[in-house]
Amino acid sequence: MSMFVFLHLALGLTLIIAGNEMTTAALARLGARLGKAWPADSNALLALNNTAPLLVVSVTAILKGHDDLALGSVLGGHIANLLAVLGGSALLAPLLIPARLLRVELPSLFGALLLAFVLAQDGTLGRLDASLLLLGSLAYILLRRRASPRLPTDARNAGGENGGIRQRRRTWLLGPLQLLLGITLLCSGADFLVDGVRDAAQLLGLSDLLSGLTLLALLTSIPLLLNICAGLLRGRRDTAAGHITTACIINLLGTLGLAALLSPQPLSISPNALDIDFPVMLMATLAVLMIFCAGKLPRWLGLLLLGHYAAYILYLALFATGRPQLERLGEIMFHYALPLTALALAIHLWRSR
Template sequence: MTPMTFVYLIAGLVLLVAGAEVLVRGAAKVAAQFGIPPLVIGLTVVAFGTSAPETAVSVQAALNNSGDLAIGNVIGSNIANVLLILGMTALVAPLIVSRQLIRLDVPIMIGASLVVYALAWDGGLSTLDGALLFTGVLAYTGFLIISSLRDKSAADDNDEFAKEFGLHQAPKPYAWLINLALIVAGLILLVSGSNLLVEGAVSLARALGLSELIIGLTVVAIGTSLPELATSIMAAIRGERDIAVGNIVGSNIFNLLCVLGLASLVSPLTISISPNALAFDFPVMIAVAVACLPIFFSGYRINRWEGLLFLAYYLAYTLYLVLFATGRPLAQAFGDAMLGYVLPLTVVTLAVIAGRAWHRQREPL
């Protein structure tokens, strides 16, 4: 393993984060100049922007026939988004969960997770599978746009978002050229960063004797989730706690439908799915998505103790990956204990908490 491996990894992550930020800024201002409401921009451009690193890395990995890296990046990012990022954000401040997330977006996230798992069950994601997933993200985005345009109560959110991105300001002459240049620069940074990160990750995996799936689930997944981490923590600090949660759920949906959809479409071969991913990582991702419902529903907030629970699970998941990668005999027993005892027990506990919260809400005042 050479020092250049770490240079590629660090430089790739820096370029990905910078590219996503520049792309979102430019695209938001261009969309505003065409009269698109700021809330719609937030639901589409910004949601895609925070998933741009995952998109760039997974597409590049698929083009390089590194399917395990592409799959591991998405699964690992979705798990890290909920357990690591929401856990850390909830420790900063208890998070508010909107009713729309419970009724619509979280069920869509769970449904998308199950659909991807079903498509991958035969051991691969084909071009047809990618087309189905990408059609799903188009339908989801269209629904968000139509719903937000009909929502007259979103004016305050529009104003806050517009102030953050400077969309209230009168456009300067030739401003569209500047914003278009930002979009192009952001795309160049994303492509360059993804190339460096994929090359560094593959080199690291080979040098350490690890599979590309493990590297994708850990190093690459955490690295490409940095935009979500920064967005959610800053939203929590600013008091926009519902945005912090919505950002994560929206990003996970985009990862499953858009990132995997595009990666499967551009891949010259069917993306093969590791049996280990099907047996353990996919079920963990689905369990994490399902666990959001009772936690979010119990008072429509995520308390600090629930954030700590998320973090504990992420540490346990990472520990399993380390044990498995190093060939420790405890890995199988640890994984069986997590899937067979700890996760079901937690689901039952959270279901009881959610049931009590639902019962309290139905009690007469």
């Protein structure tokens, strides 16, 4: 990969991370002044912070006419979040799984995956399909909004009458400017990132779908990983799994639905995506279900998840290049790796009870 392409990707990722943080901070400040929006660490703002990079990048790819790139980024992002981000987070610190994830997030995750898979069976996602996905996303956001913490009235009015008035004036002046600058950085970063991934794909001989499944999905997962690592360094081991699950749900419903809605023609679903990527998404989700039921994610399971993600990337690389080792790798995964992984997860679940 040439230095120019690398700098293009690095600049795009940097702008996206900076714009994402600035946009979230501006919404938190304006929301607190309105008296009914969310504080900076609420569930709604965290969900926005974790999903905005992939959403903006996918929409940018659609507007540039790269539908397969947008589709690949959503499908690949789901796999990267559940295997690479979750596994990498567990390597940094063993994760604790709150029981509430089993009641809300996991059923919602399976429902989102099932809905996306059923709608994609005819090979396209049209306007009606997009509307159903967006309605599902709205229903999930409202469900999360009900559980979001509210800012106490006393906290909103803290600082005295004169201090509160001065603070409100500063907020109404700086808040919109900060929000506008954050959105500008996000859009500029997405533009750089999409162009950089396209250039890298041409150098590596990858299709738009494969570059979206791999390179673009990994890059847009980095902001989520950074947010989770920051929380783990503060000792918050019980929030990482929820952030990842929420990001997957909103990406499958909201991002994919918006991409299909904005596409000039029905969003085409590659047969390879239905035969390879959707089954991998299902297996990754089932593995996460077993882990979450155990209530914890130790480091050795995080390493196992990362190993499976590496095998998935290797499979795609062999598939793209037509190497004869592809069939052998498939046999190893289906006859040995997956059964042994299922056994390891079952033992982990049994020992946790």
